[in-house]
Each structure stands twice: as C-alpha cells, then as structure tokens.
Amino acid sequence: MTGNILNIQHYAVHDGPGIRTLVFFKGCPLRCAWCCNPESQQFRSQLRYIPYRCKACLECAPFCPYGSVTSENGIIKRSFTHCYSCETKPCIDHCMADAVSLSGREYTVEELTRKVAADIDFYRNSGGGVTFSGGEPFAQAEFLIAMLQSCKALGIHTAIETCGWAGRNDLRRAMPFTDLFLFDLKLIDPEEHYEYTGKPVQPILDNLEFLTREGANIVIRFPLVPGITNTQSNLSAIAAVMQSNKLKHIVLEPYHTLGSDKYGEHGLSNSLAALEPMSPAVAEEARLFFAGLGLDCEVI
Ligand code: SF4
Ligand code: SF4
Known part of the structure; x- marks a missing residue:
C-alpha cells in the first residue's frame, strides 16, 4: 500500500x-x-514551477508533449492546462535549474x-x-x-x-x-x-x-x-x-x-x-x- x-x-x-x-x-x-x-x-502529484529559478533556457520545452512551455521576448510562458494529467512530466528531468519539481x-x-x-x-x-x-x-x-x-x-x-x-x-x-x-x-x-x-x-x-x-x-x-x-x-x-x-x-x-x-x-x-x-x-x-x-x- x-x-x-x-x-x-x-x-x-x-x-x-x-x-x-x-x-x-x-x-x-x-x-x-x-x-x-x-x-x-x-x-495527484502536481507540477510546481518556481519562476525566479528559471533561466529561460527553454531546455525543457521540446520534451513537453503538449507544447506547454514557450517564450515571449525572452520570458517563459508556461501553461498548466495539461500538467495535472500529464503522467510522466518529462520537463522536470530536463531542467538543470531546479525550476520545476513534483509536489x-x-x-x-x-x-x-x-x-x-x-x-x-x-x-x-x-x-x-x-x-x-x-x-x-x-x-x-x-x-x-x-x-x-x-x-x-x-x-x-x-x-x-x-x-x-x-x-x-x-x-x-x-x-x-x-x-x-x-x-x-x-x-x-x-x-x-x-x-x-x-x-x-x-x-x-x-x-x-x-x-x-x-x-x-x-x-x-x-x-x-x-x-x-x-x-x-x-x-x-x-x-x-x-x-x-x-x-x-x-x-x-x-x-x-x-x-x-x-x-x-x-x-x-x-x-x-x-x-x-x-x-x-x-x-x-x-x-x-x-x-x-x-x-x-x-x-x-
Ligand atoms: S508537466 Fe507535462 S504538460 Fe506540464 S509542462 Fe511538463 S511536460 Fe508539459
Ligand atoms: S529548463 Fe528549467 S530553467 Fe530552462 S526554461 Fe525550462 S524551467 Fe526554465
């Protein structure tokens, strides 16, 4: 259990x-x-994104199957719409800045x-x-x-x-x-x-x-x-x-x-x-x- x-x-x-x-x-x-x-x-476990840690490098973006991470004028735009049901949350493993984690x-x-x-x-x-x-x-x-x-x-x-x-x-x-x-x-x-x-x-x-x-x-x-x-x-x-x-x-x-x-x-x-x-x-x-x-x- x-x-x-x-x-x-x-x-x-x-x-x-x-x-x-x-x-x-x-x-x-x-x-x-x-x-x-x-x-x-x-x-269920949830994605947590801490903006002040984010380097805006977009390393995580290609790994999101829903295109939830984009950038506008160097500022990261993140949609959480699909994150709750996203099973594997691959963006977490591809962030070296510890800006995303699992709660x-x-x-x-x-x-x-x-x-x-x-x-x-x-x-x-x-x-x-x-x-x-x-x-x-x-x-x-x-x-x-x-x-x-x-x-x-x-x-x-x-x-x-x-x-x-x-x-x-x-x-x-x-x-x-x-x-x-x-x-x-x-x-x-x-x-x-x-x-x-x-x-x-x-x-x-x-x-x-x-x-x-x-x-x-x-x-x-x-x-x-x-x-x-x-x-x-x-x-x-x-x-x-x-x-x-x-x-x-x-x-x-x-x-x-x-x-x-x-x-x-x-x-x-x-x-x-x-x-x-x-x-x-x-x-x-x-x-x-x-x-x-x-x-x-x-x-x-
Ligand atoms: S949790 Fe899933 S849907 Fe949300 S940003 Fe990460 S990879 Fe994309
Ligand atoms: S990989 Fe991490 S630091 Fe880079 S844009 Fe994504 S959340 Fe931000």
Whole structure:
C-alpha cells in the first residue's frame, strides 16, 4: 500500500505536544478559500514551477508533449492546462535549474514509518510525536490507519489534524491509535461554510459530536480569516459548538500570506489574493473573547 505525501516537516512545535514530525497528506475534499497549502488540495502529484529559478533556457520545452512551455521576448510562458494529467512530466528531468519539481510523491507505510521513527529520540525527550496533516489525512484513510498502527507499535504519540470531513467508520477505526485530534472548525453558518469551503458543515459537526461522545482527546483549530471567519457571529457560534461538546481547548491560526506564491507556482488561482494578513492585535481580541468564556485559547 502507498500514500501520496506532499511534505514531511521535522522539528515542528505548534501541531501537538513536544517536538513533532508533520506529515502532510496530499488531497482534500474541501476547498477553503484561504488555504495556505493549496498544493495539498488535489489528490495527484502536481507540477510546481518556481519562476525566479528559471533561466529561460527553454531546455525543457521540446520534451513537453503538449507544447506547454514557450517564450515571449525572452520570458517563459508556461501553461498548466495539461500538467495535472500529464503522467510522466518529462520537463522536470530536463531542467538543470531546479525550476520545476513534483509536489507529492508516493510512500509505502514502511518507508514513511522509517522517516517518522528517525526522530524518535526527540519525541521521547520532549513528549512529542507525529502529526498527520494535509490536505486531509482521512481522504487516504487506509494509508492513514496503517501509519497510525505502525507508529503506535513503536510507541510514538500520534495526532491527526482533520477538517472533519471523514467517514464515520474510518474515524472509529482510527481512534484506538490516535492520541490527539486537532479538529478544524471554520464557519458554523451552513451557507457561509458552503460558500468558502465547497462542502456542507453539518457532517463535520456530526463527526465532532461523535468523536466527543466516544471520548477522543480533541483540540479545536480555528483559522482566523479577516472579515470571513473572524466575525462576532462566527466566533460566538464556534464557542457555542465547543460548549455543547464540552470542549475546552482552542488554537487560533491567524491568516497569513506565506503560502500565496504557491498558488501561481502550481497554476492555481487565489480568490483572496488581495486579502491582508490578520493583525496580531485583532487576533488577540479573538483570543480574549474565547478566554473570557473560560476556554483555554492560544494563538499560533
Ligand atoms: S508537466 Fe507535462 S504538460 Fe506540464 S509542462 Fe511538463 S511536460 Fe508539459
Ligand atoms: S529548463 Fe528549467 S530553467 Fe530552462 S526554461 Fe525550462 S524551467 Fe526554465
């Protein structure tokens, strides 16, 4: 069995306790407008083109079966229309400048477990472990559960960051091997949730209730997006969902633009390109609101 993995990040400290390895799964059923990892949304591996590395030498152009690389006045023009379905992506092998690469690659359970276990001493000394994120880990449920089992067999603390869009049976199967769920809530109003993520909110809320009822260890993660999720009505609705599920811990993730270049580099459009990052002062106001309700709230 293999899983498509976008990235493995070592020595992370914000996604669960202690020092952690983050494993980003490729593919997500949601399309959040503010996504800072847009290259994690599609399920297959994707071409990434980094313009500032490109020498405009056109060495790659003759190898593209679709004529997707051309030049105009010495400036490279690249169309991504055929890249997603182009199986072999020969342009990558013919670029000496490292301007083109593949986002996402297949790993076996054994191979990925070896990568995670390489940091086992750091986990033991810091109370850390592995966090499966994405994308949406449950969108590759069989691979996720196999990884959870294999990490648990080595005594590694396991966390899953999930958007909550998961099959009930998959949640049930994952639970015995999952020490912590980092459960994302974004918008509670059904119409707003559908507008900004492309999916209904109710199945997500139902899954949160299910995990709570079954006694899972849950921390809520909430992206603070100016004017979209950071409205008083949404903050109140998030708090109400937490209170009805008797959840105490929420982590706020202020909107930033660090991932914005990745939209263009993968031929994707960014509907929030003009949106400014969330100011620390406004994030602090949100933190005070949740803390004032007796919730354990931190900003990362
Ligand atoms: S990925 Fe395929 S279609 Fe896209 S530029 Fe490279 S060779 Fe052409
Ligand atoms: S081979 Fe690399 S450096 Fe040359 S034009 Fe193609 S992407 Fe740019």
